[in-house]
Amino acid sequence: MGLCKCSALKEGSFVYLSFMGNIADSDSFIASLCKHFVQIALCVCELYGGWMTFSPEWLMGSPNLNTNSRLYFWVYLVFFNSVWVLVPGLLLWQSWVELKKMYRKGTSLGKKFQ
Known part of the structure; x- marks a missing residue:
């Protein structure tokens, strides 16, 4: 249970720092963990988790997803899940x-010293 709380704390602070400021300019301990490697790892894991959650359903014809309703399909399935793809994608690009x-x-520094 403690590991789950720690992971949620890191992800929550990472999202807060990403949207409310600039992680690169922050001097906090959590920001230093999120610079480059951790941000890439979290984003890739988020995209992989989304793929592993929904791709089997889509490939099997969505037997457990109600795609007949426009509300369920476009709002719940497409819009809300695209947020989980768009945000990590933008952070990976950054x-x-x-x-x-x-x-x-x-x-360029290496060329100066040679």
Whole structure:
């Protein structure tokens, strides 16, 4: 039970820091954990979990999902689950851009010392 609470605390603070400020500029301990690697790992895990939850249902013809109703299909299934794809996707893109900046900065420093 303690591990679940710790994970929820990390994910909650990660989302808060992502939307209410800039993780890169924050000096808190949780922000330092979320810089680059942890953000990438959480986003990939979130996307994988969403895929493993819904792809078997879609591939089997959605026997356990009520897709006949427009409300259930478009609001509950498409809209709310697209949020769980869009947010991690945007954060992965942010990580990619930051990693490219770090790589370029590192290679330009390496050329100066050679």
